[in-house]
Structure formats: structure tokens, C-alpha cells
Amino acid sequence: MRTTNGWSSLLVASVDAALMRRDSVWIVSVSPLSGSGSNMPDLEAQAGSKRVYVSQSEYSEALTKALYNPQLLHGANNFLVSNYEDLIQADDVLSAEPKRALCVKKVFYPRTAAVWFGLALFLSTAIGLTAGIVSHDLMLGFAAGTGSLAILGAIQGALVWQARSTGK
DSSP, rough: OOOOOHHHHHHHHHHHTTTTEEEEEEEEEESSSOOTTTTTBBBTTOOOOOOEEEEEEEEEEEHHHHHHOOOGTTTTHHHHHHHHGGGGGOOEEEESHHHHHHHEEEOOHHHHHHHHHHHHHHHHHHHHHHHHHHHHHHHHHHHHHHHHHHHHHHHHHHHHHHHHHHHH
């Protein structure tokens, strides 16, 4: 695992917030074999591609909450061992049969989208009021506010569309 300094972790958090996504934990079934069998590794030599194929994925709400609040795992040793025992494996033996694994991936987060919409609404209102007060023209202020809301809404819509198309 690579450690990051404060600036790079702040940059990653900012990009994730801007793209309205957050980390989530999934339990996946992985296999070194594709469905067609054309990527058959040499099982005797224990050599092959480092590529794995995900055949199933299931969102784990409990592990996602624990990712953001590790205190939830204190005292949960028996629960983790009984429910996720096959995820903890000491061997690196290449096997043709699918194995369960943990996967952390970024998914669209609707709560962040709602915050961004509220921010866009507030910002466009402020722009409209400022333009109207400075120019002493109510219609110009209204036009500036609604125009900025339209632009910010279009940007957010494009980001939501992109995030949903690459998410779950």
C-alpha cells in the first residue's frame, strides 16, 4: 500500500468530491480464467497473467461503513472470521476456480450531488443578486442568476451522467 502525503490525499479527496463519487467495498468473485478459456495459465508452473476476471460482485454496506469508521471493527473479530474467512488466504497458489476477494472502487454518491446542486443554487442566486444590485436592473440580475444556474446545472448534469455511466 502506498502512503500519500497531505497534499496528494487532499487532491484525491477534492477530485472525488468534484466527480460526486466515494469509495465503496465490494465482495467479488475473481478468477484468472476468462469465460472462453483462451487465457489459460500454466497451473503447474504457477505462472500466468496477473489479470483476473470478475464474475460476480456484491456491495458490502457493513464493510463500506467500516472503511470510513474503523472503530466499527473493534470487537468484531468473531464476526469477521465467521463471515469473511475465505477472503483471508495465506497461499498465493494460482487456481482455476473462482475465489472471493475484496474490491474497493469508486461509485457515484447521490448525497454529494445534492450538496453540489445546493451550492450551485446558492452561487447563482448570489451572482444574480450581485449583478442586479450593481447594475440597478432587476431583469439583468435575474438573467445573470438563471444563466449561471443553467451553466452550473449543465456542468453538474454532465458530471452525474459520466459518474453513473462508469459507476455500479
